[in-house]
Amino acid sequence: MTVTREVLAYYAQDLEHDRLREGRGRLEFWRTQDVLRRTLPPAPARVLDVGGGTGVHAEWLLADGYEVELLDPVPLHVERAATVPGLRARVGDARRLPVPDGGADAVLLLGPLYHLADRADRLRALGEARRAVRPGGVVAAATNNRYAAVLDTVNLGTYLEERQREAARAAAADGVMLSPRRGFTAYFHHPDEVAAEFAEAGLPGAARYGLEGTFWLHGDVDDWLDDPHRRALLLDAQRSMESEPSLLGASGHLLTVAHRPG
Numbered sequence: 411m412t413v414t415r416e417v418l419a420y421y422a423q424d425l426e427h428d429r430l431r432e433g434r435g436r437l438e439f440w441r442t443q444d445v446l447r448r449t450l451p452p453a454p455a456r457v458l459d460v461g462g463g464t465g466v467h468a469e470w471l472l473a474d475g476y477e478v479e480l481l482d483p484v485p486l487h488v489e490r491a492a493t494v495p496g497l498r499a500r501v502g503d504a505r506r507l508p509v510p511d512g513g514a515d516a517v518l519l520l521g522p523l524y525h526l527a528d529r530a531d532r533l534r535a536l537g538e539a540r541r542a543v544r545p546g547g548v549v550a551a552a553t554n555n556r557y558a559a560v561l562d563t564v565n566l567g568t569y570l571e572e573r574q575r576e577a578a579r580a581a582a583a584d585g586v587m588l589s590p591r592r593g594f595t596a597y598f599h600h601p602d603e604v605a606a607e608f609a610e611a612g613l614p615g616a617a618r619y620g621l622e623g624t625f626w627l628h629g630d631v632d633d634w635l636d637d638p639h640r641r642a643l644l645l646d647a648q649r650s651m652e653s654e655p656s657l658l659g660a661s662g663h664l665l666t667v668a669h670r671p672g
């Protein structure tokens with residue numbers, strides 16, 4: 411089972427390493443960390459980071475005392491992740507995890523579902539996460555929100571370009587976006603869709619967390635993130651509204667978290 415040539419070509423450009431480490435990407439990073447620190451089983455515990463990229467989350471999870479194994483289909487990501495002290499990294503696909511049943515206390519899918527436009531593939535990935543986690547363990551998955559491409563392209567001004575506009579509108583219509591800039595097909599979930607996919611994969615009762623709220627669209631978000639006092643206030647503001655249903659779709663990303671029954 412392999413990912414598309416377009417996905418591999420995009421990530422081979424080595425654009426992923428800094429994505430969450432600078433600019434407004436830091437809001438997604440800190441908010442993901444904030445939610446996971448409240449929802450993962452306490453350390454020490456075994457975390458399987460599927461689609462873990464170059465190890466941006468694995469690094470702090472290791473520092474928090476977790477044992478982390480990272481899987482990613484992009485060899486460059488695995489190569490970089492393997493340089494993180496204490497991190498085991500190897501090539502793997504979310505739809506067929508090369509791990510035993512129930513060996514992890516938590517499975518993270520922080521990216522693979524962005525790339526699985528076919529619902530059957532997403533259910534396979536979630537089913538594999540369920541298989542890999544022990545009963546009572548946690549599965550957490552990040553998804554792109556359905557309207558994020560329209561919101562973002564208007565925010566950045568690229569909505570003025572017809573190809574960008576059409577791609578973003580297509581994503582808003584049915585979730586599938588062929589990104590003109592990135593060259594691959596991505597999937598944008600409606601916030602109500604993700605928990606249903608979790609349930610169908612045997613992970614009922616999922617909780618939903620909007621990661622960025624509307625703050626990722628604010629022109630001065632970098633100023634808030636740069637200043638420790640303002641950053642703490644911003645993260646606290648979003649935490650206070652993170653599961654409010656009327657706001658879930660405004661975030662760029664949703665984090666969905668469930669326990670394996672049993």
Ligand SMILES: C[S@@+](CC[C@H](N)C(=O)[O-])C[C@H]1O[C@@H](n2cnc3c(N)ncnc32)[C@H](O)[C@@H]1O
Binds near residue numbers: 417429462463484524
């Ligand atoms: C946007 S990056 C996210 C990386 C990191 N987890 C993060 O949160 O920054 C998406 C990641 O998913 C990986 N990916 C794409 N398709 C995948 C698949 N079928 N199975 C597992 N990982 C996949 C990509 O190689 C990439 O590293």
